Structures are given as structure tokens and as C-alpha cells.
Amino acid sequence: MLLCATMHYQRVGIGLLLWSVFFTLILAPTVDARIRHYKWEVKYEFKSPDCYKKLAITINGRTPGPTIQAQQGDTVIVELKNGLVTENVAIHWHGIRQIGTPWMDGTEGVTQCPILPGDTFIYKFVVDRPGTYLYHAHYGMQREAGLYGAIRVLVPDGVKEPFSYDYDRSIILNDWYHKSTFEQAAGLSSKSFVWVGEPQSLLIQGRGRFNCLASGLQADTCNSTNPECSPYFLTVVPGKTYRLRIGSLTSLSALNFAIEGHNLTVVEADGHYVEPFVVQNLNIYSGETYSVLVRTDQDPSRNYWAATNVISRNRTTPTGLAIFNYYPNHPRRSPRTAPPTGPQWNDSDYRLAQSVAIKARQGYIIPPPLTSDRVITLLNTQNRIDGYMRWSVNNVSFTLPHTPYLIALKKNMTHVFDQTPAPENYDSASYDIFSAPKNPEATYSNSIYRLKFNSTVDIILQNANSLMNNTSETHPWHLHGHDFWVLGYGKGKFDPVNDPKKYNLVNPIMKNTVPVHSYGWTALRFRADNPGIWAFHCHIESHFYMGMxxxxxxxxxxxxxxxxxxxxxxxxxxxxxx
Amino acid sequence: MLLCATMHYQRVGIGLLLWSVFFTLILAPTVDARIRHYKWEVKYEFKSPDCYKKLAITINGRTPGPTIQAQQGDTVIVELKNGLVTENVAIHWHGIRQIGTPWMDGTEGVTQCPILPGDTFIYKFVVDRPGTYLYHAHYGMQREAGLYGAIRVLVPDGVKEPFSYDYDRSIILNDWYHKSTFEQAAGLSSKSFVWVGEPQSLLIQGRGRFNCLASGLQADTCNSTNPECSPYFLTVVPGKTYRLRIGSLTSLSALNFAIEGHNLTVVEADGHYVEPFVVQNLNIYSGETYSVLVRTDQDPSRNYWAATNVISRNRTTPTGLAIFNYYPNHPRRSPRTAPPTGPQWNDSDYRLAQSVAIKARQGYIIPPPLTSDRVITLLNTQNRIDGYMRWSVNNVSFTLPHTPYLIALKKNMTHVFDQTPAPENYDSASYDIFSAPKNPEATYSNSIYRLKFNSTVDIILQNANSLMNNTSETHPWHLHGHDFWVLGYGKGKFDPVNDPKKYNLVNPIMKNTVPVHSYGWTALRFRADNPGIWAFHCHIESHFYMGMxxxxxxxxxxxxxxxxxxxxxxxxxxxxxx
Incomplete structure (x- = not known):
């Protein structure tokens, strides 16, 4: 089994890959696979993650929730009790492919009905690959209310990873709003569209800092001395190497992360080993995870800032700060230096370059099929339908059906969603991606793409101008149930004749979440080899809520x-x- | 059928009453009974009922929702679509007895499961008695979010009521909070109990007025010029008689209602004709309805205030105001006079006297059975359980089971709730109702009272001191599925030997909601003649939420x-x- 786990990354064929996964699953119980059993209760509680007190959805009283820690091949069981009063809930295990358990993907409306108040739903699935993953609510806009956490899957005992480190740490980055998710959702879905605006804070591992004094709010609402919002600190020992697992579950913001004075060596992305490269700071989009190695080789007599900044949108949210605490300095001693500010927010070349730099690690390359059976192009646009603001793909704004697709398709309920095939393309010859749409009207649909089993599918994400002139937002797209190969990124409109010739078919990284940059395109390839129904969507929560x-x-x-x-x-x- | 409807009030036996209802139902389609069909969608919308903008649950965009208007014997059908994103819903038809349709009572956890987002639930029931009724959410604390309205059932064509009037008008009184119901509920059910405090405004027909300027809030949050919060006005013609139907659906407050310079002649309470009596102002408790006759016999050259004030709790909420507009004065012309202030908030003798004054109207008396088969005494106390604040009855704090009682009992699922009989009494010999409880600990239970069918049951509501010294709150108790006879009110501890001798068995009013006054008792009698499962609870929403x-x-x-x-x-x- 240990051999298999290693083979998983060294073999070159998908068939062998699947076979090795299968073999792993079969053998797992006989070697070391264990049950990781969690009992969680989801509830509203008042929390002050950035010193401002508001209702958050917590797991066992915490946001972020407990970290799931397991080893490759383990079975994770989460007994999830819905302790909300009137609200249902569902949790998605982000990055876990759910091979053989597509009903455990936790995507309300796609793979399951929501969990009613008072109900306990038992999620049970195998974590078949080592790596850094996430979990979060996948229902309405509950993720923004604080219902999220991390999954860390270790390699089996005795298996060596292709890099070494002394300590393994995790943080989740997030952005945080003071308005409730109900207020946000009602504003987005009203004709007199109200957008909540940029977030008030950036959180590092659930802690941020809003300026209570400047806000004029009373101490019972905003209190800077509340220990809940004292900065997160990561205590490190000088002269060691730390593996820092970083995930982003922002509602809206693309982020840059840096540790003052320390280089970051990128070694993992979404559970796949990266050909190492060094950065001063890391761009990370909602739904992505990275592991970086950090050498604690700086002056050990002081602490350093860990900082996260908004990129790709004009910054109005202050830098999110944590303390990189060199032992034995006091963990609450703030550095006197200025925190890292990251790159210019609008430096899209910088972001594109970092995306392109992420390749599969030598020795762990899973070569993609050299050709695909089908190419689906997805134009990303902002639209209006009957006066409502929406986001669309190929001019179709997605709505969830009332009966989850998985059940509807398995039970042949053809009446519960639109059976017309979803559009494969847009009018690419005439559509001007650099201008606001001439006709911004779109249509609602819950139609889907039906893929031939085991076929190879290419997805071209094509970005465009939003409704506002000179604006093209970065959208991080997340695929459930699969990893895809990232074949290429480009600027402007995708050229179906010439751009595929430049695809990286040698060492493309596999990921589950990838950005499509402003006015650009991203090309992906995946094998439709996981029986089930799988969402693929922009991970900006409000964009998916509005149909993307x-x-x-x-x-x-x-x-x-x-x-x-x-x-x-x-x-x-x-x-x-x- | 018209004959039957009249008989309904003149006959003296319950058997005959039931028979006449039965007869009415059978005959209804052949005479004049109609289907009253409503299609409603429940949604969150931003509303400014008191000028402060907050999310409210609306029906077809409105709060209060549409008034249901029907005639005795009609069938009301409400197709209720839940348009909330993640929340379920249920609506109770307050005062409608649901004879033969106990599953349509709309009480989540008792008579039905909640309605899921996207679902359409069809409520269908007969309104078998003329009178003034209400509807409202009966799930979590959704009523406070604005989900409520009025039901007006008219007598059949040709049937004369025992009083005459020229016009028929309805208003609902309410109190209004600026905090969300989620914040309220989370505060109530946390160990560090947080009470939301007194309401910010009193609403008359969904309109109140918060002092935006004094609050220092910005105009996008609180705007006194918003037309949504311009005062409700009731335009009247001089020299006429108005029937004004008044219902209260306050979350917390007992109210007093007055129209400046006009007497109110009380003629109906909870759908029963009252032996008319005249008041300057009317006390009304949450869940009650009254009809009063108002003669427009004052100086017609000006308008008058209609005003509602808090009673029974020390006033911190400003008077709620509407304009009693004499045509052709401008309806927005505020009177220059001071609005009515009602009685002293703590004048409990005044409140008790008005309760006692409400008797059944001669000619419409339904005499109560002279004896009862069972007496259940319900001590009302505030308690703590494991550090949580609760309200209790006989030291038991009520919780709803996970499967509604009606289904559980009909399907013999004895494991879904506590089968121990709920307590018939409390330790009345030793319990000091005038002091805070010595041992404030209570127990949780979802046990119930099982009543012999067709038996006569007396309920003694016994009030007591709450956890705070020198405080005993007024609790309005509402019975589902029945009207009860109000046999008597008293001060202090109920004396089971002597107090029953003073019961009014001659002309007691029948009601569905009745207050138990501070440090006092209220005695009720009802026939257990309506097959079903029926909640009986304090109509203060937070009290029921906390177990009362x-x-x-x-x-x-x-x-x-x-x-x-x-x-x-x-x-x-x-x-x-x-």
C-alpha cells in the first residue's frame, strides 16, 4: 500500500492511477487506515473575530471549525448536528474527490438535500490523497457566516514526501463582513440591487482587526481589547523549516500572503506537489490551498509580520495581520516594522506570472491525456435578468433545482430540471470581451452538461468585461469531484487554433481551483472518470449565489x-x- | 345554513354547537360558502416600518401580510411558497380551530414539519366562525421578523350581527426591534444570556416611528422621510359608526390602545360577541383581538391621534401613533394635541378590572359545563437550567420534539418524545409566588397532557415572581384548536376551595388568548372535543422560545x-x- 501511494505520483497513465487508488482503498484497512470520527454541532454564536461582535455560524463553538487531521486512506466520519433554529445546512469537503461516495460531496441542490434543524447528518468519506484541503458550508451564503475549516491529510507512515520540514502548520485566510449573510443575500437578490461592498477585515486563522475607535462604535459592539481578536500568532523556533499550509476561503477577495523578511518556497497546491519555486509573497484565490516552506533564518530577537492584502480589486480593506513569533519573544509583541504590502493590487502580469509558475513536481507528474474528446468554453459575464443583477456562463445564469441533481438523475426525474443541454460555447466570433456587454440580458437555467464517462474534457474559462467599463474581475473556479490539469493561461480572447498549441502537456499542475484572470482565459483538462454529479463554479460566494x-x-x-x-x-x- | 349560523350562538349545548358546525360544513357548498384562494411568497426584504431599515420577512412584499377576508363557512386556501434561501417556515392561523383539519394548524413541531426553501405548502381550512383572527409564523422567532397578518371572517349574507356599524376596519398592533431575530434568539439561548431589551418602536398596522435624528444613524439606515414609515392613517367620515378590529401580535409588550377624544365600545373579543361596555382606552395582550365601535362624533375640522402605549412593563418604548383622519382633513395633518398616554403602566388593578369586564353578550352566551372532569394548574415561572435562562410551567421548561407530536402520536412513535405525563400541579402548599424562586433550577421536557376526548378541563394559570425581585410579568396564554371559557381572575395564589365558588358560570366570555396578570391567577375551562394535538403557550414569542x-x-x-x-x-x- 505504501508502494501504491508512491506509485500514485510516479505512474503516468490515468488507468493506472485509478487502479492504484482502487488498490489503495481495498488495501487501506489492512495496513493502517483508520476511522477519524468527529461530532460537530453547528450553531449561531456571537463572535468578535475582528473585534466587531456579530453572529457567526460556529462548529462546536468555533470559527474556523476544528481541523480534520487524517492520513491518506483514512475514513473521515463527521456527525453533523444542525443546531440552528430555523435554518438548514450542508457542508462541502473541498478538494476531496468523493470517489465512490458522490452523495457525500455536501453540495446542497446538487448532491444532497439540506440538513434540517435538529437533524444529524453523517458524512462519511475516504481521504484518498495526501494534501491540504478545506471544508465549508455549501448552502445559501452560510460560508460567509463563518462555517468553514481545514482538512489536513498526511502521507501514510513511512512514506516520504519530496521535501522535508521540521514542523507542519495550517492557516486559513478569509475576508469578513459586518453585515449578516441574510442582509447580503437580500441585497443581491433584490431589484434595487444592494452590494455589501468590500469586506471590513481580512482574517488570518479567524482573527483580524477592525478599527473600533475610528468606527465610533460602542464597546459592547466593537472592543479592541477583546481577546477573541488578538492577532493570531505562529510561534516558530529559529533555524528550522516550517511547512505552512495556507488555504483561502474568502467570500470575495483575491489575496496576497507574505511573511515579512522570509521567502516562501511553494511545494504543494491543492494536494499536488509543485516543482518548488521561491516567492516573496504568495497570491491565493478563494478555494485554493498551498503549502510553502519557510526557513526561520532571520534575526531571532524579534517577531515578524505575517500579512495578507487584497489583490485584483482596489484596496479598501486594511491589511490582515498575524505575528510570526520567533521563540522566545513574547508572541504578542508587535514588530515595529511596517507590514508587507504585497504587490500592486492591479498588477495582473504579476499574478499571471505566478499562476504560470506553478508546475507539477518532477517525479510526481501525472501526464494529461494529449488530446481531449470535448471542448467546453465558458464565457464569464455579469448580466441583468428582468432588472436583477446576475452572473452568467455563456449567457446562462445558473439556478439550483428544487430536487438535487444526483437524486433526480439517479431516479430519472426528468421534470425537475431543464433537460436542454447547457451551451458549449458563446458567440466568440462577435463577442467583445473588452467591453461591457452590449446586450446584458441573460437567461436563467438549471440545465447541465452530461459528459461521456471516462472521456477527456477541456474547459476554456474565458473572462470578459463586467457591466462596469474597464473592469474584469478575477474568478476562481472550483471543480467538485476532480482535479484538473491546468494547461495554460492567456491574455485576451482564447484562440482555439493557436492557443492549444502552447498548452503545457509536459508537467501541468493538477488543481481543483484555478483563477481566470482579468480579460484572460484559463484552459483546463480533466477526465470524466468519477461517477456522480459535480458542481463547477466561481468560488466567490456571491457570484455563485448570483448564477456563476x-x-x-x-x-x-x-x-x-x-x-x-x-x-x-x-x-x-x-x-x-x- | 344561515339558520345554523345563528343557532351557533343561541344554542346552549356543546353537542348542538358541534352539530351545527358539522351541519354548516356539510351544507356550506350548497349555500354560499366559497373558496378564498391566496398565493403567497415569503421572502426577506429590506423594510423601514419605523424608518429604520432592516430585513423583514414579507408576504408578497408586505409586512403585515395581506388580510384574509372570508365569510363564515368559507374554505381558505393559502398556497405558501417559501422563498427564503436557507430557512424553513410555518404559519399558524390564530383563532381558527381547525375542526377536522388539525394538521393545518401551522405549528412547527406540533402539527407539521417546517416548509423547506423552495417548497410550496398548501394550507386549506374552513373558517367556521365569524370574527377577528390573526395569522403569523409559528417557527423559531420568525413572527418577530414581520411574518404576520389579519383574518377577518364575516357573517353570512343576511345574518345580522347584534350591533350595527357603517364601516369595518382592521389594524394590527405590534412592537418592533432593530436587532434581527437571529441575534435575539442567539442571545436568549446562550449561557451568557443577552436580552434584547424593550422594543424600539410600536407599530400600528405595520407603521411606527423611530427617532432617526436622535439616534445619529445615517440616512441610508434610518430616514424619517421614508414613506414606508409615514404614520398609518384611518380616514373616517363624520357622524358614522366604525367597527374597528384590533389585534395585537407583539413580541413582548402588553399594550393599551386609544383614539384621542373617542370612546371605544367593546363588542367582540377573539371572535365572540361581548356584552358591550365603553372604555376610553383598551388593554390588549399579544394574541388577542377585539372589535370596538367608534362613533365619529367629534369636531370634524381636525384629525385625532390613535395611540398605543406599553402597559405592564416600565415604558421605554415611545407611544406608537397613527392618525384618525376626519375626512376631508388632510390625512397627514398631525393633531396639535398631545397623544393619549393610556393608564399608568403599573396600574394592575385597572388591567384586571378591564379583563373582568369582558362577558359574553346576552343572546350569544354559550354556557360552560357547570363542572369539570380535570383541573390542571400551571405555575408560570422564570428559571435557570444549567446556567441557561428559561421559562417554565410547573418547573418544566418545554422543548419541541424533533418529530411533530401529531405525526408521532398518530403513527405511535412513542420514542420521539417523553411519554411521562406532564405535571398537573406544582407544590402549591409551600411555593411562595411572591418571591423569586428559592431553587430556580427547572428541567427540560417535551412531555404532554393527554386529555380524555370530550372531557371538560379546567386550567388554572398561576402567576408568580420572576427571577428578579418584585417582578411578575403578565403572560398572555393562547390555546390552539379551541376557545375556552374565562371563568375568573384573581389576585395572589389561587384557592382551590373557595375561588371556584366565585367562577362566572353565567355569562363567561369565550376566548383563545387570555392574560394571567402579575401575581395573579386566571381560571379557564374548555371541552376537549377537537381531535388533534394543540399547543397552549405564552404568546410572548421569546417566552415560548424559552420554554413557556x-x-x-x-x-x-x-x-x-x-x-x-x-x-x-x-x-x-x-x-x-x-
Whole structure:
């Protein structure tokens, strides 16, 4: 089994890869695979992560929730009790492919019905690959309310990773709003569109700092001395190497992360080993994870800032700060130096260059199929429908059906969603991606893409100008149930004749989340080899809420019997069986 | 059928009453009964009912929602679409007894599962008695979020009421908070108990006035010129008689209502005709309705204030104001006079006297059974359980089961709630109702009272001191599925030997909601003749949320087959039937 885990990265064929995963799963119980059992209760509690007190959705009283720690091949069981009063819930295990358990993906409306107040839903899945993953609510806009956390999957005992480090640490970056998610959602979905604006704070591992004094708010609402918002500190020993796992679950913001005076060596992205490269600071988009190695080789008599800054949008949110604390300095001693400010917010070349720099590590390359069976181009646009602000893909703004797709497709309920195939392309010959759309009207649909099982699919994400002139937002796209090869990035409109010739077919990184940069395109390839129904969407929560997503079906006929625990809504609602 | 409707009030026996209702239902379609069909969508919208902008739950964009208007014997159908994003919903038809349709009572956890987002639930019931009723959310604390409205049931064509009037008008009184119901609920159910305090405004027909200028809030949050918060006005013609139907759905406040310079003649309470009496102002408790006759006999050259003030709690909420507009004066012309201030907030004798004054109208008396089969005494106390603040009845703090009682009892699921009978009494010999409880600890339970079908049950509501010294709150108790006779009110501890001798068995009013006054008792009698499961609870929303309620079962074996639409939670969750 240890051999298999290693093979996983050294073998070159997808068939072998799948075979090795299968083999791993089969053998896992006989070697070292364990059950990692968690009991969580989800509740509203007043929290002051940035000193401003507001309601947050917590897990066992915490936001971020507990970190799931497991080893490759382990089975994770989360008994999730919904302790909210009137709200349902669902949790997605971000980056876990759910091979053989597509009903455990936790995507409300796609793979399951929401979990009712008082109900306990048992999530059970195998973490089949080592790496850094995330979990978060996938229902309405509950992620923004604080329902998220980290998953860390270690290699099996005895397996060596291709880099060494002394300590392993995790942080999650986030942005934080003072308005409730209800206020945000109501504003987004009203005709008199109200956007909540830029976040008030950036959080590092659930801690940020809002300027209470300047805000004029009373101490019972905003209190800078609240220990809940004292900066996060990471205590390090001089002369060591730290693996720092960094995930971003921002609602909106693309971020840059830096540790003052320390280089970061990028070694992992979304669970795949990266051909190491050194940066002064790391760009990270919502839904991405990275591991960086940090050598504590600086003057040990002081602390250093760890800082996160907004990129790709004009900055109005202050730098998020944590303390990189050299032992034995006091962890609360703030450096007297200025925190890192990262790159210029609008330096898109810098961001593009870092995206392109991420390649699979030699010896761990999983070569992509050299050709694809189908190319789906997805134009990203902001639109209006009947006066409502929406985001769309190929002029279709996505809506979730009332009965989750997985159940509908497995049970042949063809009436619960639009059976028309979703559009493969847009009018690329005439569409001007550099201007606000001439006709910003789009249509609603819950139609999907049905993929031939085991076929190879290329996705071209094509960015464009939003409704506002001279604006093209960066969208981080996240694919459920798969990793994809990142074949290339480009500026402007994708050229279907010439651009594919420049694809990196040698050592492309595999990821589950990837940005499409402003006015640019990103080309992805994946194998439709995981029976199930999988969402693919912009990870900016408000964008998905406003329709920026699609759904893929593949091999649904191979999906085993669905557990009744995922049912209970739409066409599967409340039929009592004595 | 018209004859029957009249008989309804003149006959003396319950058997005959039931028979006449039955007869009415049977005959209704052949005479004049109609279907009153409503299509509602429930959504969050930003509203400024008191000039402060906050999220409210609206029906078809409005709060209060549309008034249901029907005639006795009509069938009301409400197709309720839940348009909330992540929240379920349920609506109770307050004062409608649901004879033969106990599953349509809309009480989440008692008679139905909550309605999921995207679902449409069809409420269908007969309004079998003329009168003034209400509807409101009965799930979590959603009523406070604005989900409420009025039901007006008219007598059949040709039937004369025992008083005459020229015009028929309705208003609902409410109190209004600026905090969200989520914040309120989280504060109430946290160990570090946080109470939201007194309401910011009193609303008359959904309109109040918060002092934006004094609050220092910005105009996008609080704007006194917003037309949504211009005072409600009731335009009247001089020299006429108005029937004004007044309901209260306050979250917390007991209210007094007055129209400057005009007497109010009370003629109806909770759908029953009152032996008319004249007041300068009317006390009204949450869940109560009254009809008063108002003669427009004052100087017609000006307008008058209609005003509502808090009673029974020390006033910190400003008077709620509307304009009683004599045509053709401009409806927005504020009177220059001072608005009515009502009685002293702590004049409990005044409140008790008005409660006692409410008797059934001669000719419409439904005499109560002269004896009862069972007496249940309910001590009302504030308690702590494991450090949590709670309200209790006989030291038991009520919790709702995960599967609604109606389904559990009908399907013999004895494991879903505590089968121990709920306590019939408290330690009345030794308990000091005038002091804070010596041992404030209570216990949680979801146990219920099972009543012999067709038996006569007396309820003695016994008030007591809360946890704070020298404080005993007024609790308005609302019974679902029935009207009860109000046999008497008293001060201090109920004397089971002598107080029953003073019961009014001659002309007691029937009601569905009644206050138990501070440090006092209220005695009720009802016939357990409506097969179903019925909540009886304090109508202060936070008190019920914190456990101040009980549940009665009667004749569940006579309940017909339950519609599957009420299922879908707890033990009835999500079993798919192809």
C-alpha cells in the first residue's frame, strides 16, 4: 500500500492511477487506515473575530471549525448536528474527490438535500490523497457566516514526501463582513440591487482587526481589547523549516500572503506537489490551498509580520495581520516594522506570472491525456435578468433545482430540471470581451452538461468585461469531484487554433481551483472518470449565489444506491414509510 | 345554513354547537360558502416600518401580510411558497380551530414539519366562525421578523350581527426591534444570556416611528422621510359608526390602545360577541383581538391621534401613533394635541378590572359545563437550567420534539418524545409566588397532557415572581384548536376551595388568548372535543422560545389520515417513494 501511494505520483497513465487508488482503498484497512470520527454541532454564536461582535455560524463553538487531521486512506466520519433554529445546512469537503461516495460531496441542490434543524447528518468519506484541503458550508451564503475549516491529510507512515520540514502548520485566510449573510443575500437578490461592498477585515486563522475607535462604535459592539481578536500568532523556533499550509476561503477577495523578511518556497497546491519555486509573497484565490516552506533564518530577537492584502480589486480593506513569533519573544509583541504590502493590487502580469509558475513536481507528474474528446468554453459575464443583477456562463445564469441533481438523475426525474443541454460555447466570433456587454440580458437555467464517462474534457474559462467599463474581475473556479490539469493561461480572447498549441502537456499542475484572470482565459483538462454529479463554479460566494456556475454529470448509471439521508426535499420530501 | 349560523350562538349545548358546525360544513357548498384562494411568497426584504431599515420577512412584499377576508363557512386556501434561501417556515392561523383539519394548524413541531426553501405548502381550512383572527409564523422567532397578518371572517349574507356599524376596519398592533431575530434568539439561548431589551418602536398596522435624528444613524439606515414609515392613517367620515378590529401580535409588550377624544365600545373579543361596555382606552395582550365601535362624533375640522402605549412593563418604548383622519382633513395633518398616554403602566388593578369586564353578550352566551372532569394548574415561572435562562410551567421548561407530536402520536412513535405525563400541579402548599424562586433550577421536557376526548378541563394559570425581585410579568396564554371559557381572575395564589365558588358560570366570555396578570391567577375551562394535538403557550414569542408552553392531546385516534405534506422532518424525513 505504501508502494501504491508512491506509485500514485510516479505512474503516468490515468488507468493506472485509478487502479492504484482502487488498490489503495481495498488495501487501506489492512495496513493502517483508520476511522477519524468527529461530532460537530453547528450553531449561531456571537463572535468578535475582528473585534466587531456579530453572529457567526460556529462548529462546536468555533470559527474556523476544528481541523480534520487524517492520513491518506483514512475514513473521515463527521456527525453533523444542525443546531440552528430555523435554518438548514450542508457542508462541502473541498478538494476531496468523493470517489465512490458522490452523495457525500455536501453540495446542497446538487448532491444532497439540506440538513434540517435538529437533524444529524453523517458524512462519511475516504481521504484518498495526501494534501491540504478545506471544508465549508455549501448552502445559501452560510460560508460567509463563518462555517468553514481545514482538512489536513498526511502521507501514510513511512512514506516520504519530496521535501522535508521540521514542523507542519495550517492557516486559513478569509475576508469578513459586518453585515449578516441574510442582509447580503437580500441585497443581491433584490431589484434595487444592494452590494455589501468590500469586506471590513481580512482574517488570518479567524482573527483580524477592525478599527473600533475610528468606527465610533460602542464597546459592547466593537472592543479592541477583546481577546477573541488578538492577532493570531505562529510561534516558530529559529533555524528550522516550517511547512505552512495556507488555504483561502474568502467570500470575495483575491489575496496576497507574505511573511515579512522570509521567502516562501511553494511545494504543494491543492494536494499536488509543485516543482518548488521561491516567492516573496504568495497570491491565493478563494478555494485554493498551498503549502510553502519557510526557513526561520532571520534575526531571532524579534517577531515578524505575517500579512495578507487584497489583490485584483482596489484596496479598501486594511491589511490582515498575524505575528510570526520567533521563540522566545513574547508572541504578542508587535514588530515595529511596517507590514508587507504585497504587490500592486492591479498588477495582473504579476499574478499571471505566478499562476504560470506553478508546475507539477518532477517525479510526481501525472501526464494529461494529449488530446481531449470535448471542448467546453465558458464565457464569464455579469448580466441583468428582468432588472436583477446576475452572473452568467455563456449567457446562462445558473439556478439550483428544487430536487438535487444526483437524486433526480439517479431516479430519472426528468421534470425537475431543464433537460436542454447547457451551451458549449458563446458567440466568440462577435463577442467583445473588452467591453461591457452590449446586450446584458441573460437567461436563467438549471440545465447541465452530461459528459461521456471516462472521456477527456477541456474547459476554456474565458473572462470578459463586467457591466462596469474597464473592469474584469478575477474568478476562481472550483471543480467538485476532480482535479484538473491546468494547461495554460492567456491574455485576451482564447484562440482555439493557436492557443492549444502552447498548452503545457509536459508537467501541468493538477488543481481543483484555478483563477481566470482579468480579460484572460484559463484552459483546463480533466477526465470524466468519477461517477456522480459535480458542481463547477466561481468560488466567490456571491457570484455563485448570483448564477456563476455549471454542473457536470458523468457515469451516473455507475453510482451505487443513494443513501436516504441525502433526501427529504423537493420530489423526495417527507413521504413517510412506516 | 344561515339558520345554523345563528343557532351557533343561541344554542346552549356543546353537542348542538358541534352539530351545527358539522351541519354548516356539510351544507356550506350548497349555500354560499366559497373558496378564498391566496398565493403567497415569503421572502426577506429590506423594510423601514419605523424608518429604520432592516430585513423583514414579507408576504408578497408586505409586512403585515395581506388580510384574509372570508365569510363564515368559507374554505381558505393559502398556497405558501417559501422563498427564503436557507430557512424553513410555518404559519399558524390564530383563532381558527381547525375542526377536522388539525394538521393545518401551522405549528412547527406540533402539527407539521417546517416548509423547506423552495417548497410550496398548501394550507386549506374552513373558517367556521365569524370574527377577528390573526395569522403569523409559528417557527423559531420568525413572527418577530414581520411574518404576520389579519383574518377577518364575516357573517353570512343576511345574518345580522347584534350591533350595527357603517364601516369595518382592521389594524394590527405590534412592537418592533432593530436587532434581527437571529441575534435575539442567539442571545436568549446562550449561557451568557443577552436580552434584547424593550422594543424600539410600536407599530400600528405595520407603521411606527423611530427617532432617526436622535439616534445619529445615517440616512441610508434610518430616514424619517421614508414613506414606508409615514404614520398609518384611518380616514373616517363624520357622524358614522366604525367597527374597528384590533389585534395585537407583539413580541413582548402588553399594550393599551386609544383614539384621542373617542370612546371605544367593546363588542367582540377573539371572535365572540361581548356584552358591550365603553372604555376610553383598551388593554390588549399579544394574541388577542377585539372589535370596538367608534362613533365619529367629534369636531370634524381636525384629525385625532390613535395611540398605543406599553402597559405592564416600565415604558421605554415611545407611544406608537397613527392618525384618525376626519375626512376631508388632510390625512397627514398631525393633531396639535398631545397623544393619549393610556393608564399608568403599573396600574394592575385597572388591567384586571378591564379583563373582568369582558362577558359574553346576552343572546350569544354559550354556557360552560357547570363542572369539570380535570383541573390542571400551571405555575408560570422564570428559571435557570444549567446556567441557561428559561421559562417554565410547573418547573418544566418545554422543548419541541424533533418529530411533530401529531405525526408521532398518530403513527405511535412513542420514542420521539417523553411519554411521562406532564405535571398537573406544582407544590402549591409551600411555593411562595411572591418571591423569586428559592431553587430556580427547572428541567427540560417535551412531555404532554393527554386529555380524555370530550372531557371538560379546567386550567388554572398561576402567576408568580420572576427571577428578579418584585417582578411578575403578565403572560398572555393562547390555546390552539379551541376557545375556552374565562371563568375568573384573581389576585395572589389561587384557592382551590373557595375561588371556584366565585367562577362566572353565567355569562363567561369565550376566548383563545387570555392574560394571567402579575401575581395573579386566571381560571379557564374548555371541552376537549377537537381531535388533534394543540399547543397552549405564552404568546410572548421569546417566552415560548424559552420554554413557556404545554401541549394537549385529545382524540388523536379520531384524527383522519395525515397529509404527507406535513411530513419531512425527524422520523418522517426524506424517505423516497418512487
Amino acid at each position: 456556475g455549471v454542473v457536470f454529470e458523468e457515469g451516473v448509471e455507475r453510482v451505487g444506491e443513494l443513501p436516504s439521508s441525502i433526501m427529504g426535499c423537493g420530489e423526495t420530501k417527507g413521504v413517510y414509510r412506516p | 408552553g404545554v401541549v394537549f392531546e385529545e382524540g388523536v385516534e379520531r384524527v383522519g389520515e395525515l397529509p404527507s405534506s406535513i411530513m419531512g422532518c425527524g422520523e418522517t424525513k426524506g424517505v423516497y417513494r418512487p
